[in-house]
């Protein structure tokens with residue numbers, strides 16, 4: 097068997113086009129332009145690339161983008177003061193603090209200081225609680241992107257066995273909640289799970305989000321399963337730097353029914369869903385109908 101490759105880059109382009117369409121209508125019909133503020137603390141090279149890309153894609157869909165770059169030694173009080181200022185700014189509909197933060201900053205405290213209605217990352221404890229109880233929330237971008245691709249690939253997910261490998265607050269846990277919301281039977285597995293291979297073999301949907309290069313080989317995958325690889329691992333192979341996922345792609349693609357590649361799978365959907373969330377936050381803040389198909 098040779099798997100269908102789920103093209104996240106192309107999918108993300110369709111999501112951005114839908115967002116751009118809604119933004120144009122918001123402007124024409126209501127005189128509203130959504131605004132996204134991105135905060136970067138420090139000079140982590142990967143974070144700088146992601147933040148630049150977020151700013152560029154935000155303006156490309158017609159939204160306002162502001163970037164706040166703070167030095168690595170920024171005091172927590174100064175960061176909290178900036179967030180308070182953005183919370184109070186009516187032109188800002190979405191606020192995102194790029195992670196990871198430098199070690200001296202308390203990420204939970206910082207994230208929980210964002211107005212939950214502007215928390216387009218969906219990381220605020222209120223949004224986590226709302227998602228966990230099946231209520232309307234802001235949904236974390238990477239799991240939302242995975243859900244959109246799974247729905248497009250499989251139609252209904254109801255009754256399918258889903259295994260999420262990884263239990264992070266950013267991906268694993270919200271992904272499991274979303275799959276449960278779509279009536280999957282969900283298992284969250286992790287590094288201490290007994291016989292992880294056998295657990296994975298039971299999955300109709302396998303989401304790999306452990307951050308370990310090529311940890312999941314093809315013989316852990318049920319024939320015909322849909323595999324979503326969230327891992328983005330930079331490794332050196334044959335003296336060359338390369339990007340690989342948490343799944344051993346070639347062996348997995350020989351068994352799976354469909355699979356997301358790395359790069360070009362889940363990654364591009366993360367920023368597309370950030371734009372979708374900013375649009376959703378703007379609609380909610382103004383009492384307007386939410387865009388269909390761009391939320392969970």
Ligand SMILES: Nc1nc2c(c(=O)[nH]1)N[C@@H](CN(C=O)c1ccc(C(=O)N[C@@H](CCC(=O)O)C(=O)O)cc1)CN2
Pocket residue numbers: 146192193194195196217237238328339358359360361362363364365366367
């Ligand atoms: N506040 C947040 N911080 C972080 C998040 C997040 O969702 N919110 N996620 C990641 C980083 N991230 C966005 O911030 C992100 C990661 C990867 C990609 C992407 O498009 N990856 C490409 C490969 C890019 C490369 O070559 O490095 C791909 O997979 O094709 C976009 C966004 C951590 N921080």
